Amino acid sequence: MAGEKSLNELLKWSIENSTEADPSAAAAAPVVPNAPRTALNAEALAALMGAPSDAELMQAAVEHITSSDPEITLESKLTAFDNLEQLVESLDNANLLAKLGLWTPLLELLGHDDDQIRRMAAWCVGTAVQNNEPSQERLVALGGVEKLVRMALGDRLPMEKRAGAGEETTEESAAADREETKDVRRKAIYALSSAVRNYQPALDVAAKELRKRGEQVPEGIDATDMDAVDGIINGLKQKALNA
Template sequence: MASDKNLNELLKWSIENSTPSDPSAPGPQTTLTAEALAAIMGAPSDAELMQASMANITSTDPEITLESKLTAFDNLEQLVESLDNANLLSKLGLWTPLLELLGHEEARLRLMAAWCVGTAVQNNAPSQERLVALGGVEKLVGMALGERIGMEKRAGTENLTTEEGVTADKETKAVRRKAVYALSSAVRNYQPALDVAAKELRKRGEEVQEGIDATDMDAVDEVINGLKQRAINA
């Protein structure tokens, strides 16, 4: 376990630094990792920070301000820049609430959700797979095209939701652009995500050629740049 590894590192470091040494002998060979130091100081792990961030973002407590939620989302986005932390989203059960936040009534939280998704799936096949499995690609395509999706209603989150499914409102330009970024990260070098995105775009009347290769960056750029330009011109 990670805690055992940190304890072993601490023990080895302590022995090396407490034993009288020959001046001619080499210095201590063990250095403490950030995780070991955090364990010594009692600091929360990245997993705990991620869970706390999501709990803050989705809280119904009226005393937790929007600014606090945005700060928590910013922290979460920075945490999932790490490949290991991005993969923790699945293990911690955070993908579902993250994707639900794409439909939050507050535009700034929708933007942060799309940003966080885009960061988590970038060059990360396991996270791309989870996004596809949970229907996230379809949501991102709709948002990129200006559709305003709503959050699914869950017990205890009534005051966070709008109508279930697509609403009559149009998505904001800023959120659309961030959704395009997330979609771009999702489909590159991951064929299942690109296939779903292309299918969804064609269902909405978009002209997207069949059989685009997810490793063909020029072909992918053509699709993504078209969506980006439409978002900019919206």
């Protein structure tokens, strides 16, 4: 785990740089000219300085984005989303989404009433699953592939309500009857493309969902066949462009 690695590096660095303060230890230790010392990576250095970890930053970003506080502006939420997207470019951080329980709120944001939030949610999903099998697996398990297919074909997803959050409003219920914007569709297609490449379960789900919705998708496509995957993705891009 990235956090444990950073702590280990921090501990090793601390030991190496405190040994000389103990005369007995220095006398007992063999002298190695120009012995290399452990270099601190950015996360370990942040821990030393008391800065928040990437995990804490990710949790804070999602809490900020999903907050109902009227004083938190849309611009502020989009900035937090941009920071989150950059954080999940790291495979370790992308895999933290599952460990921190952030996949569910992230996928719920695909149905947010603001199109800029939906666009950023799709962008984050696409970044998190790119060349990342554990995240691709999680996306499939949570029904995210079906959501992305619907968005890619132009359907607005309704904003989901968690248990105990009350009844869905008429406006939220009607969201699925409205068309998705082109910008959001493009990001959903990007996310779907990242999700299905080199991960057969995701491609199988996407292909099945596309066929259910009247799309002509050949049977038995191999997720490692980039030309075949490109054929599906390019077809969706063309539909979005012509919408």
